[in-house]
Amino acid sequence: MLQYKAKLIAPFLFITLLSPIGHTQQNQPIRPIPVTEKSDPEMVSFGRQLYMSALFSKNTSLSCNSCHSVKRSGTDNLPKHIGLSGSLGAVNTPTVFNSSLNFRQFWDGRAKTLEDVINDHLRDPQVFANNWPTVIERIKQDKALHQSYKKLYKGEVTADNLTEALVAYIKNLLTPDAPFDRYLKGDNNALSDDAKKGYQLFKSYGCITCHQGVNVGGNIFEKLGIYKDFFVEPRKIKKADLGYFNVTGKEEDKFVFKVPSLRNVALSAPYFHDGSVNTLEDAIQLMGIYQIGQPIQVYDIPLIVKFLESLTGKLPESER
Ligand code: HEC
Ligand code: HEC
Structure with a gap:
């Protein structure tokens, strides 16, 4: 499954490197939420x-x-x-x-x-x-x-x-018009320098291989604990921790989850399928250890947080 995904993402990253800065960011691996008319x-x-x-x-x-x-x-x-x-x-x-x-x-x-x-x-x-x-x-x-x-x-x-x-x-219930989406649409001032650095780090650390597309996630399954077992003592394995295995019954699908969307993630603490992670900082650090196999430098974490905060969009009109 991982290999299959790597093939899928490689062209995205290649295009990203070629895309000019300061213009509409059309070839980025994240796309803005479309602003659509209410159906009925x-x-x-x-x-x-x-x-x-x-x-x-x-x-x-x-x-x-x-x-x-x-x-x-x-x-x-x-x-x-x-x-x-x-x-x-x-x-x-x-x-x-x-x-x-x-x-x-x-x-x-x-x-x-x-x-x-x-x-x-x-x-x-x-x-x-x-x-x-x-x-x-x-x-x-x-x-x-x-x-x-x-x-x-x-x-x-x-x-x-x-x-x-x-x-x-x-x-x-879509939340378009996040600062990051405005940036993607060409408004270079929509993001602070820190958030822009955070986005570059999000790509260079490889977060983008799993969290991408219009929802910055929500479009592939991935195992939690690729580089290190997540479910070891004192964590007790419960049925819900088995993830996609509960759907397919296949051994390889144990601990596999839908990669969550990171849209509005700054507002939706606590995190992870079991709600065991209280802050974005902790979530980022755990992602480094378990999903990337490389610790995230302490001075990079606040920058990635700034980027994640820029994914907070506008509430739909009916809820403002
Ligand atoms: C008692 C709490 C509770 C109520 C009430 C509730 N939900 Fe949920 N909802 C959950 C939980 C927990 C999950 C995740 C379940 C899982 O992943 O196994 C969920 C998942 C969802 C999802 C999937 C989101 C995703 O990204 O996977 C949608 C959509 C949703 N609920 C819509 C609704 C709607 C519509 C209603 C009313 C008809 C509703 N929920 C009522 C707790 C609730
Ligand atoms: C190999 C795939 C993969 C990579 C790479 C990855 N993630 Fe994740 N991410 C996941 C999965 C799967 C989960 C769900 C974990 C769980 O449910 O317990 C998750 C959860 C999260 C969450 C919590 C979201 C929520 O609503 O609970 C955040 C925040 C996050 N990732 C950020 C990052 C950042 C930042 C990076 C890079 C440092 C990164 N991820 C790299 C797969 C990945």
């Missing part, structure tokens, strides 16, 4: 209503927004969420912002689409512990939601239509 404003708005509603959870205590707060970072900023049963969730809650740009969903990539995420979440005892017939019945009983539904759809309330509206809303 009424559907997005109904999707938002559903997103904020606690009707999905079995005991009506949680909405999507409880764990993925759109006024924060699209996450809960907890190491792990507390499930309906009061027990700790299996993994750290990833952000919903820009999640539609990821090639797969969830840390272990078990969901191929956003529709899969909603179905998985609905049944998951740690998330909603519910089922569609119950949700549909509740929507019918909820005057405001039912009315919004009828404005959009004819006929019976269906799981497909509710899912469609939720997905439309999630697709609307």
Whole structure:
């Protein structure tokens, strides 16, 4: 898998070296988030209503927004969420912002689409512990939601239509216009000198081989612990640590995860699939040891942090 990836990235890096500085940075291995029109404003708005509603959870205590707060970072900023049963969730809650740009969903990539995420979440005892017939019945009983539904759809309330509206809303949760994206589009002043140095280091250390593309991640699987085993004492291996192995059952997929997007990463602490890392500084240092096989120099770390901070974009209009 690594070899395959190296082939894929090599042309990117080559082009990067050739690209002129101070012009539109068209050939960079990171691309700006596209600024797109809302698909169907009424559907997005109904999707938002559903997103904020606690009707999905079995005991009506949680909405999507409880764990993925759109006024924060699209996450809960907890190491792990507390499930309906009061027990700790299996993994750290990833952000919903820009999640539609990821090639797969969830840390272990078990969901191929956003529709899969909603179905998985609905049944998951740690998330909603519910089922569609119950949700549909509740929507019918909820005057405001039912009315919004009828404005959009004819006929019976269906799981497909509710899912469609939720997905439309999630697709609307993009955060374009980050300083780094403005820099890519040719605004040389959008980045401080430190952030520019940080970006060069991000490339020269090789972070870019895994975190690249429009989401600065979210487009390949990689093992956590390529150069050194991550899961050694006192870390205890839990099922969720096995990552993609839980999907394929193949030995080589143990500890393999979807490389997370680094968009808005300065806002989404704590980090890693298990929420075990509190600061960006620590995350960068661990990446050096486990993913690059080379320690990151202490004076380089604050510069890389500056670069990562420049990936914080603007909240979608509906959430400002
Ligand atoms: C109780 C907390 C909780 C609630 C409520 C919740 N989620 Fe999640 N969400 C999570 C966790 C934890 C994950 C990661 C699960 C994993 O990787 O196995 C996740 C993952 C996701 C992802 C995948 C992101 C990615 O990059 O992989 C999306 C999209 C998402 N949730 C959307 C939603 C939507 C929409 C709702 C409401 C229908 C919702 N979530 C409700 C905790 C929650
Ligand atoms: C070989 C692939 C690879 C390389 C190279 C790599 N990373 Fe990562 N990165 C990952 C994976 C996989 C994770 C998820 C780790 C986990 O879930 O526990 C991750 C997680 C992160 C996180 C935490 C994100 C979050 O939301 O939890 C940050 C920050 C990060 N990497 C930054 C960097 C930096 C900076 C570099 C270069 C010094 C780098 N990475 C190099 C694969 C890589």
